[in-house]
Amino acid sequence: MFKKKLSLLSLSLIMVLSVFLAACGSKDSGTGAAGTSSEGAAVQSDGTVDSSKLEPVKLKMFMIGPNQKDLPLVQEEINKYLTEKINATLELSMIDWGDYSQRMQVITSSGENYDIAFTSSWAFDYLPNAAKGAFKPLNELLEQYGQGIIDVLDPRFLEGTKVNGVNYGIPANKELAQQFVWRFNKKYLDKYNLDISNVTTLEDLEPLLKTIKENEPADVTPLAVAKGFKPYMPFDFVLGDEIPIGMYIDTKDFKFVNILESPELKSALDTMRKYYKAGYVREDIATLDGIDNMKTGKWLVDREITQPYAELGWSRSAGYDIVTRPMQDPIIYTGSAAGSMMAISSYSKNPERAMMFLNLLNTDEKLRNMIQYGIEDTHYTKLDAPYIEDLPAMKDNYSMPGFALGNMYLTYLHEGEPADKWEAFDEFNSSATTAPTFGFNFDTSPVKTEVAAISNVSKEFISALYTGSVDAAVYLPKAQQKFKDAGMDRVIAEAQKQFDEWKANNQ
Numbered sequence: 298m299f300k301k302k303l304s305l306l307s308l309s310l311i312m313v314l315s316v317f318l319a320a321c322g323s324k325d326s327g328t329g330a331a332g333t334s335s336e337g338a339a340v341q342s343d344g345t346v347d348s349s350k351l352e353p354v355k356l357k358m359f360m361i362g363p364n365q366k367d368l369p370l371v372q373e374e375i376n377k378y379l380t381e382k383i384n385a386t387l388e389l390s391m392i393d394w395g396d397y398s399q400r401m402q403v404i405t406s407s408g409e410n411y412d413i414a415f416t417s418s419w420a421f422d423y424l425p426n427a428a429k430g431a432f433k434p435l436n437e438l439l440e441q442y443g444q445g446i447i448d449v450l451d452p453r454f455l456e457g458t459k460v461n462g463v464n465y466g467i468p469a470n471k472e473l474a475q476q477f478v479w480r481f482n483k484k485y486l487d488k489y490n491l492d493i494s495n496v497t498t499l500e501d502l503e504p505l506l507k508t509i510k511e512n513e514p515a516d517v518t519p520l521a522v523a524k525g526f527k528p529y530m531p532f533d534f535v536l537g538d539e540i541p542i543g544m545y546i547d548t549k550d551f552k553f554v555n556i557l558e559s560p561e562l563k564s565a566l567d568t569m570r571k572y573y574k575a576g577y578v579r580e581d582i583a584t585l586d587g588i589d590n591m592k593t594g595k596w597l598v599d600r601e602i603t604q605p606y607a608e609l610g611w612s613r614s615a616g617y618d619i620v621t622r623p624m625q626d627p628i629i630y631t632g633s634a635a636g637s638m639m640a641i642s643s644y645s646k647n648p649e650r651a652m653m654f655l656n657l658l659n660t661d662e663k664l665r666n667m668i669q670y671g672i673e674d675t676h677y678t679k680l681d682a683p684y685i686e687d688l689p690a691m692k693d694n695y696s697m698p699g700f701a702l703g704n705m706y707l708t709y710l711h712e713g714e715p716a717d718k719w720e721a722f723d724e725f726n727s728s729a730t731t732a733p734t735f736g737f738n739f740d741t742s743p744v745k746t747e748v749a750a751i752s753n754v755s756k757e758f759i760s761a762l763y764t765g766s767v768d769a770a771v772y773l774p775k776a777q778q779k780f781k782d783a784g785m786d787r788v789i790a791e792a793q794k795q796f797d798e799w800k801a802n803n804q
Contacts, residue, residue: 336649337441344444346653351384354647356654358413359401361420361701364391367694371671378664383653397421405431405642412645413655415701416466418537418632423458423640424738427465432640433648434463442652443467445660449704451726457634457736466638467655470704472604472722473634474627474729477529480601480611482594483618485509485517496622499528499568502598506577509597519577521596523585524760528565529600529624532556533732535739535792536748537632539755541780542789546628548733551800553789557777566773569765583766591615600624605721609714627729631736637701658703665707671695677709683716685709737799744791747784754779 339350365371368389376386392400401414401421416423416432426432439447439455446467447455454468479502481493489508496502506519532543532554541556556562572578579585590596594617601607603621611619639658641651657664670677676691699708706719715721741748758776761767 336653340442346383348380348382348384351650353380353384353386354650355386355388356413356647356651357388357390357411359390359392359404359411359415360698361394361397361415362391362698363393365695365697367671367676367690370675371667371695374672375664375667378667379654379657382657382661382664383650385647385650385654387654394420408644410644410646411642412647412651413639413641416638416640418635423466423635423638424460425741427460427640428738428740428742430643432465433643433645434465435467435641435652436464438641438648438652439464439467442649443656445656449659449706453629453726453731454634457629457631458638459736460738466635466640467659467703468634469637469639469700469702470659470706471637471700473726474629475633475636476603476627476725476729477624478601478603478607478621479598479624480619480621481598482590482596483620484594485513485597486620493620493622497624499565503568503572505597506572507575510576517595517597518579518588518590519597520572521588521590521599522578522582522764523588524583524764526582526600527759527763528562528569530556530559530561530565531625532559533630533734534632535734535737535796536741536788539759540748540751541755541759542785542792544733546732551733551796553792553796555777555780555785555789557773557780563769563773566762566765566769569763570767570769571765573765578765582764583761605725606715606718613711613713627725628732629726629729629735630732631734631738634735639703655703660704660707662707665703666709669697669699669702669708679709680712683710684712684714686712734796736803737796739792739795741788744784744788747788750783751780751785751788754783 335350335352339347341347368391372387372389375389379385379387397415398421401416404411405426414421416426418424435443450468450470451473453473454470455464458464458466458468479493479496485491486493489512491505491508493505496505502520509517509519527538530538530543531546533546533548534540534543535553536542541562542553543556544551544553569578573582579588588596588599590599591611591614594615601611601621603623608619608621639655641648641655645651658668659665670685671691673679675688676695677685677687679685699705706722710716710718754776758772758779762769762772762776
């Protein structure tokens with residue numbers, strides 16, 4: 298479901314903007330807007346809104362993803378419905394995946410008056426922007442105008458995304474846990490009768506990769522991964538997986554460690570170096586932004602984050618069968634709870650109406666499906682409930698990122714998807730364990746210089762090391778020293794200090 302995970306937002310850019318954002322925060326540091334009398338009076342005792350008591354407003358919203366040709370057409374229908382429901386209209390602007398984080402930082406720093414924006418742990422980074430005041434605190438707005446959200450959302454979403462006890466975003470209702478899987482092109486498993494029933498680790502892949510390398514043409518990639526590839530490590534990362542600081546998932550002492558010094562990483566790097574030298578990965582892997590294996594079908598295995606029935610969606614999209622094997626059990630991280638959110642801007646002039654809109658987006662089936670799938674009989678046709686069939690206009694002119702648009706449990710299914718899809722999501726979330734730092738959000742401002750420095754070192758070493766493009770025996774010691782020189786130990790010490798205080802207050 299998720300698009301390829303984008304790399305972490307440039308922390309140095311955040312530092313540049315911190316003064317401005319701090320200023321934003323100082324002007325609204327409470328726990329929420331009390332709301333105007335007209336908005337308050339419009340909410341009925343059953344939680345519905347009497348739109349006749351509301352003045353008309355226009356809400357401006359930014360969403361991640363490519364622009365859609367039919368967006369004006371769909372927006373017109375959305376606005377008819379929103380006017381009826383909350384006397385509001387929506388101006389929705391799309392910003393493409395690779396540009397979103399930087400564009401939103403510029404928009405925010407300019408003081409542009411917008412109301413709602415997509416944010417997450419991986420794009421327009423939620424935590425630093427929330428901590429420094431780019432978003433409105435939402436606790437009171439949620440209580441007054443977002444009761445439907447509170448009712449439908451797993452409470453762990455809101456708990457895991459608090460910053461010092463305050464919510465600054467509304468997480469999308471979807472899979473809460475994160476689970477990495479090996480994803481296989483079934484054609485090659487069948488052709489060579491390859492058994493994946495016991496494949497879990499990176500090392501387990503070796504005989505399969507060897508078979509493909511020795512028997513298939515050179516343009517078939519055994520392990521189809523790009524420069525962002527990272528071997529699965531049993532750590533709870535404190536600053537994302539680009540920065541090698543984390544706590545063991547099964548920690549007993551709750552201490553952050555330098556992952557570069559762990560035996561698990563050394564073993565994984567040696568394995569990747571062996572795979573690189575054997576030609577199991579692309580020779581140019583360290584500089585590959587992406588790989589078109591799904592489109593070409595010339596691959597055996599890659600790595601992905603899964604969700605219930607993900608294989609069906611991947612197979613439908615690729616046009617051939619894909620199967621998976623888990624690398625780990627599902628785990629709920631702070632970052633996975635913040636994987637897809639919507640925030641209300643500190644500059645919003647209509648935060649109450651913005652929250653009413655978000656409440657509808659999470660509770661109103663008609664609105665939720667309209668914003669994702671477009672207009673019935675133009676972009677899709679209804680089959681027997683809850684199924685729909687896409688029409689050509691959906692593929693050509695209106696293909697929205699569904700995971701980013703609020704409560705997924707309200708969305709129609711496509712033919713072939715199991716009717717119990719959303720029940721399976723609930724079971725997936727219920728089965729997950731919780732990461733040791735779940736709910737802890739590291740405030741990097743006391744060590745912002747060191748964080749910026751180690752981020753730069755990360756860009757120099759991580760891709761080359763993690764993809765096996767360089768010899769770990771030579772370059773791992775160099776990387777360890779450079780990270781230390783950049784202030785790694787001070788960042789770990791500050792993270793530990795804040796975590797210990799947070800844990801003491803959250804026993």
